[in-house]
Amino acid sequence: xxxxxxxxxxxxxxxxxxxxxxxxxxxxxxxxxxxxxxxxxxxxxxxxxxxxxxxxxxxxxxxxxxxxxxxxxxxxxxxxxxxxxxxxxxxxxxxxxxxxxxxxxxxxxxxxxxxxxxxxxxxxxxxxxxxxxxxxxxxxxxxxxxxxxxxxxxxxxxxxxxxxxxxxxxxxxxxxxxxxxxxxxxxxxxxxxxxxxxxxxxxxxxxxxxxxxxxxxxxxxxxxxxxxxxxxxxxxxxxxxxxxxxxxxxxxxxxxxxxxxxxxxxxxxxxxxxxxxxxxxxxxxxxxxxxxxxxxxxxxxxxxxxxxxxxx
Numbered sequence: 561x562x563x564x565x566x567x568x569x570x571x572x573x574x575x576x577x578x579x580x581x582x583x584x585x586x587x588x589x590x591x592x593x594x595x596x597x598x599x600x601x602x603x604x605x606x607x608x609x610x611x612x613x614x615x616x617x618x619x620x621x622x623x624x625x626x627x628x629x630x631x632x633x634x635x636x637x638x639x640x641x642x643x644x645x646x647x648x649x650x651x652x653x654x655x656x657x658x659x660x661x662x663x664x665x666x667x668x669x670x671x672x673x674x675x676x677x678x679x680x681x682x683x684x685x686x687x688x689x690x691x692x693x694x695x696x697x698x699x700x701x702x703x704x705x706x707x708x709x710x711x712x713x714x715x716x717x718x719x720x721x722x723x724x725x726x727x728x729x730x731x732x733x734x735x736x737x738x739x740x741x742x743x744x745x746x747x748x749x750x751x752x753x754x755x756x757x758x759x760x761x762x763x764x765x766x767x768x769x770x771x772x773x774x775x776x777x778x779x780x781x782x783x784x785x786x787x788x789x790x791x792x793x794x795x796x797x798x799x800x801x802x803x804x805x806x807x808x809x810x811x812x813x814x815x816x817x818x819x820x821x822x823x824x825x826x827x828x829x830x831x832x833x834x835x836x837x838x839x840x841x842x843x844x845x846x847x848x849x850x851x852x853x854x855x856x857x858x859x860x861x862x863x864x865x866x867x868x869x870x871x872x
Contacts, residue, residue: 564652577679579603587632588641615655634775637752664695769818786864790834799864803844
């Protein structure tokens with residue numbers, strides 16, 4: 561997998577003309593996909609090169625950290641999803657206070673100077689950028705006329721009468737409305753995580769689990785879910801528990817994210833799994849004993865197997 565570019569100057573190494581799709585793209589939802597795919601389609605028509613341009617960390621985390629949203633996708637997950645759309649190149653700009661102080665026109669002129677040449681910039685219909693968020697579509701159009709590139713403001717995407725946004729998706733996921741979140745995302749909601757070592761309680765109960773250090777921050781409600789896990793080219797069925805495990809830990813325990821993969825017995829510490837939530841099974845609850853917990857997990861696993869078998 562080609563690593564992302566990390567400076568505007570590196571655009572000079574890509575064959576032109578360049579078609580840039582610019583945005584934060586948290587979640588890579590249907591609205592983001594419309595922007596990225598427009599640049600991709602226009603580049604294809606002109607035998608040019610499409611580039612997704614995004615930022616790390618989320619700009620609000622730098623500018624107003626107390627208001628920073630819970631991320632739908634970590635940066636590695638976001639880059640993976642953008643690549644899966646077919647965008648061959650990504651420019652990942654480090655976002656800090658120095659970059660935030662860049663005047664909008666200076667940022668665009670730097671893109672034009674680096675590209676060989678710059679043909680198009682695609683953004684969302686309400687995109688704003690640069691110092692004081694003073695940059696907008698009107699400025700892009702003005703600079704495009706001066707510097708010789710086209711600006712494209714991609715219209716809003718509506719689903720169920722609502723304009724698709726990362727904020728709406730966060731609310732849906734938080735409320736456990738994963739069906740609505742999936743319609744807004746254009747794909748089922750997923751969490752990318754790295755397998756870390758846990759306390760091996762699952763193995764003691766006869767259901768070994770992979771504990772995940774999740775890359776993203778927006779979780780669905782605590783509970784048990786039928787899931788599939790993507791491990792490279794493999795898709796593995798399983799069941800996930802999200803919660804504080806009240807049967808074995810006192811109130812206020814650390815929230816864990818653990819997956820039991822069916823008929824799987826490999827050591828995968830340090831590997832990434834992308835978990836797709838297929839169906840909610842039950843809320844988290846406290847059981848009177850480990851035997852009662854084991855019996856419920858047995859039922860959860862059987863129910864999840866049946867659901868996933870029906871779904872193919």
